[in-house]
Amino acid sequence: MTGIVGTVLQVVLVAAGAPLLAGLMRQIRARAEGRAGAGVLQPWRDLRKLLRKEPITPHGTGALFRAAPLVLAGTTLVAAAVVPLVTTRSPLDGAADLFAVTALLALGTVALALAGLDTGTAFGGMGASREMVVLALVEPTILLSTFALSVRVGSTDLGAIVGSALDDPQQVVFPASLLALVALVVVVIAETGRMPVDNPSTHLELTMIHEAMVLEYAGPDLALVEWASAMRLTVLLGLLSNLFVPWGIAGDSLAALPVAVAAIGAKVAAAGAALAAAEVFMAKLRMFRVPELLAGSFVLALFAVASSFFLVAP
């Protein structure tokens, strides 16, 4: 019961809270730069505005272009239902583990990249090409970090990893976990297109990655893409914080759910705030410096796996 209610809660929470997170991060950035900012609710207002606009089909695009935002948002919603955000007892937990969740998110990215290619503009192709490079290079880090986290539990099941950290809080400060944390932070930054890998607010051809792919979207389609991107960030930040700071997540008792909702809200808001604050001080890397960053995170993940064996094994 807790599982079902918790799963519904976390999907609703991600769906409703994602634009708020985006608004919070923009607001923090604005304040740090000395601007007043548009307020935390601005992304929701933007979405409302976009949804009221007329749907547009650019010339020469096909069904895939129209379906891609749906696939992107759909994969994110499924990921939001499967990962342990509010409860570790999700009835859907058995359907997908950490490997499957990352592959699911990759499916959404691929849909968007194909939509970018489908437009036939140079921007679309450029964005798709760059996004695929980032995706391909991030993959080893994700899987190795997963590996490092799974060693202490003997499973890649997300509920099991989070549950085991709850039972034995000491694990979180083991070198394997800390190294994996750093590697995964880089992964989340790269996957969600934040600084220094991609600048979410740029429209300069030389630097765009994500924005170049979605340049042709307008109206309700663009609303879906923006909403899905915010949800991805929320899900990944929520997952990251629960993997390393699991406290507050609900187990079996129904009464723990309100606390769990508040806890995950606070954790994601804190993580988002930290990310936004850090971005103020960062410049975007050159496209061909990004592989160096990703290679660095890969090495950290490799250290994480090695230390999970050599430093912990009896």
Next chain:
Amino acid sequence: MTSAAFTAALGLNLLAAVAGLVLPPRSRRAAAGAVTAAGGAAAVVAGVSAMRGGEWSVRLPDLLPLAGVQLALDPLGGLFVAVTGAVAVCAAVYGIGYTRHGGLDGRVPQVMAPVFLAAMALVPAAASVSTFLLAWELMALASLLLVVAEHRRRDEVAAAGLWYAVMTHLGMVVILAGLAGFAAAAHGESFERLRAAADGLPEWGRAAVFLAVFAGFASKAGIAPLHVWLPRAHPEAPSHVSALMSAAMVNLGVYGIVRVGFDLLGGGPAWWWLAVLAAGGGSALYGVLQAAVSSDIKRLLAYSTCENMGLVLVGVGASGLFAASGARTLSALALTAALLHVVNHAGFKTLLFLAAGSVVHATGTRDLDALGGLRTRMPATAALFGTGALMASALPLGNGFVSEWLLLQSLVHALPSGGTMTAVTMPLAVAAVALSAGLAIAAFVKAFGVGFLARARSSAAAQAREAPAPMLAGMAAAAAGCVVLALSPGLVLPSIARPVALAVPGPDAVAGPVTLRLAGLSGTVSPLLIAAFLLVAVVGLLALLRLAATRRASRRRARLWDCGAGPMSPRMEYTATSFAEPLQRVFDNVLAPETDLDVTPLKESAYLVDSVTYRTRVGDRVEHRLYRPVLAAAARVGEAARGLADGSVHRYVGYGFYAFTGLLIALAVLR
């Protein structure tokens, strides 16, 4: 059941060959194709029945002089016969439409296709060394004749055929040497004898046999650095033959390694399997990198075969490694993953090569840079290729995802139980699998996105016509098989458990009809549920969007964003080469692309540019660095030896005299 079906499969293929030989050209294609497809179906029945326990063996001592023929179909052989049969059904039906043009309805291609299939069914059914080698050689020769079928139309075909002929025969030589040595030591050549004698062999003898056959079989499976023939021969062959080679023939290399390594030799020390794992991981990475930067659609698919066979060998190597350290559950899991990947790869590679064949058929080019926009001209082919690309990318909803998930699980679970060697190897293996999965996504996004989406980049692509019905039927059959494998792998996993149990005795590694559960380990995944959730989410979103979007009048068409500079021409689209350029730059050191930049200035001033020519080519670096020097040295030796033969008969008589005298002296001294 097994016996009748297998005999029927061979008989039908023979019949198809005869039909191809005697019938007039008009009725030849349909008759031979239909009978070949029926033979393939019979092979599927035989293989499945053998996998379900209907083992069968027969000795035909009079069929061949000296050794006779021994056949036996056990679950392991059955799996490969069934896969070959399934690929054959799709390719044969497709071939009815495909071989209509281009001289492919001639006698040689029509006769050789069923002969090739019969040989591929015989290889896993062979139960003695001589039968095995005979079937192996028949397979090589039949496929060689098929590869060069179009040699009159394109110049590259002859070179591809030469590479293939030489490599396959070098492979044959080492397999022959390995198995002949094994048979001599075992005092008998039937597989039963070899199995019984394997334990009595000295350690170095077993290692020599294993290494020799491993080299030969790895070459057949397209494992780097022995893969050089594959990206030449598979693209140049007619597309239905490419499908047969890439989806069925390369599997037999894996079969050979599993048969000899696990079954006949009964496993081996850890270092054998470490070598297999390293070769597999290296091949996966090298293959997928080349696929990611290739702009020839069939060459891309051929390199993807190198990658996938590499992944299979990672599974096989890990399985042997775990078995050597006594971890039977893990070993069974890794081998299950490897064999499931063989099945999955056969499915999607058949589909992809057939769909690529349709593209070549319709446009006459394999160059992705000249394609594009095919989704409007050939919607069915585009949808089928897209399905295949999804299956090959190891993303959820694809069948490659399931087997790669199992493979990763077997590697991840090895760490707590294994020693230091596993702790060092497994993270690297996981990283190799992960990087190849990521690059495969990039490669297939490129193949599908550039080849089929957007607008046509050449007039040939703009005037493409949809493939005829038999071709679509063959592709649809392959696609249906892939979808079944992707959504409910639980249907085939119990059948794969029996061949696995033959190699690694133990209980089933994976169980569950909808949600796959690892036996004895913690880990679950449910492809069907993921697909169902995704469907629910997308339908729910669509409904929500209908409600939320207030102006849902019909969609308005609008200009693309062209910076206000007028309509964009197809020349401004991203091409496959430009799509792969960032990857090529990142992996510059591995790929070593050759780039030529030629700037011609105007006559009036050196500062005004008249024209710029830019050419870039990514060759096969292994071929350049490893094979070319050897070939050049061989050519030099040959050149030098020509000096010995200057056409003078006196000199030749002299050579004979001195050689004979030398021999006599040697005999006199030695005896």
